[in-house]
Amino acid sequence: xxxxxxxxxxxxxxxxxxxxxxxxxxxxxxxxxxxxxxxxxxxxxxxxxxxxxxxxxxxxxxxxxxxxxxxxxxxxxxxxxxxxxxxxxxxxxxxxxxxxxxxxxxxxxxxxxxxxxxxxxxxxxxxxxxxxxxxxxxxxxxxxxxxxxxxxxxxxxxxxxxxxxxxxxxxxxxxxxxxxxxxxxxxxxxxxxxxxxxxxxxxxxxxxxxxxxxxxxxxxxxxxxxxxxxxxxxxx
Numbered sequence: 001x002x003x004x005x006x007x008x009x010x011x012x013x014x015x016x017x018x019x020x021x022x023x024x025x026x027x028x029x030x031x032x033x034x035x036x037x038x039x040x041x042x043x044x045x046x047x048x049x050x051x052x053x054x055x056x057x058x059x060x061x062x063x064x065x066x067x068x069x070x071x072x073x074x075x076x077x078x079x080x081x082x083x084x085x086x087x088x089x090x091x092x093x094x095x096x097x098x099x100x101x102x103x104x105x106x107x108x109x110x111x112x113x114x115x116x117x118x119x120x121x122x123x124x125x126x127x128x129x130x131x132x133x134x135x136x137x138x139x140x141x142x143x144x145x146x147x148x149x150x151x152x153x154x155x156x157x158x159x160x161x162x163x164x165x166x167x168x169x170x171x172x173x174x175x176x177x178x179x180x181x182x183x184x185x186x187x188x189x190x191x192x193x194x195x196x197x198x199x200x201x202x203x204x205x206x207x208x209x210x211x212x213x214x215x216x217x218x219x220x221x222x223x224x225x226x227x228x229x230x231x232x233x234x235x236x
Contacts, residue, residue, distance in 0.1 A: 018050065032064060033057045039089050044081045052081050065221065068094040068127045098123050110142050112236060114225035117178055117216045125182035125218050131158040133181040135165045137174035138213070142236055146172035160197050162204050169210055176236070177205050179215040188217045188224040198226055 018034040027035075036053040043049035056079055060066035067090075070078070075087035082090075101123045111117060117136070125132055131153045137146035148168045151158045158181065169177055179201060181194075190198075194217065202212040211234045214227040226232045 032062060036090070039093050040082070040086050041089075047081070052079070055079065056082075064094070065126065068098065069129060098127065109144060111136070111138060111144060111178065112142060114214055114216055114223070114228050117180055117214060117225070118218060118223040121180045121182075121216070122218055122221070122223075125180075126221070128182055129184050131181055131184065133158050133160050133179070135168065136178040136180065137169050137172045138176040138178065138236075139173070140175045142176070145174055160201075162201055165201060166204055166208060169205070170208070174210060176211050176213045177201065178213055181217060183217055183219040186220040188219040188222050190215075190217055190224060190226070195231075198231070202232070 018030060018037045021034065022030055022038070030038075033050060033053040033056075036056060037049045040049050040053055043052050047055070056067070056075075059078065060070075070091075072084065072087040072091055075082050075090060076084060111120070120136070121134060124134070133150045133152070135148050135150050136144065137148075139145050146168055148164070150160055150164055153159060165177065165179075168174075179198065194215070198212070198215045201215075205212045212232060213234050213236050214225055214232060216226075217224040227235070
């Protein structure tokens, strides 16, 4: 009887090994699992590094956003063959990707529409498992003059202190205020609590001769804009 021996990655054809494939054919030809395999570096006696990477990708339904939300401890706990060093490499690489997305996606000097707000805040909020609430401050020409994290809370809500927003707006000599927060649930639709916060901040801004021009809710790569939905009538 002939025993079947499992091929190691280094025994594969050169064009099929992730590192060699990248060098021969270019990084764009690699699948997510192959790129992840390069980060991981090595497998085990039970599975090759590519098989380990494929198992990780299946666990998150091939969704890199979900993978980016896993912590070092979660990676180590959920995947046999992933120790601390490999988990740290994965987390660090995904964070670099998120920072690259943040760089150059929007003119950091001005805001012209709701999508500009989304592009500015999505890299900050997209992977959070809890809510964060931010305020952005503009002058009359829609140039950014300030930005502040107002609060952070649980998975479904956070407490917003209007006094902090107004204080920062006055300090920046702002004319316009934009609110932005995330929904970890993945549904960008505003809640009644979101509506109330928007109304309260808008009323307070008007007393200070400022304008609330939008409130954007970010969730899983999508967003909701109060201004686009005509719930805030003042245009940018």
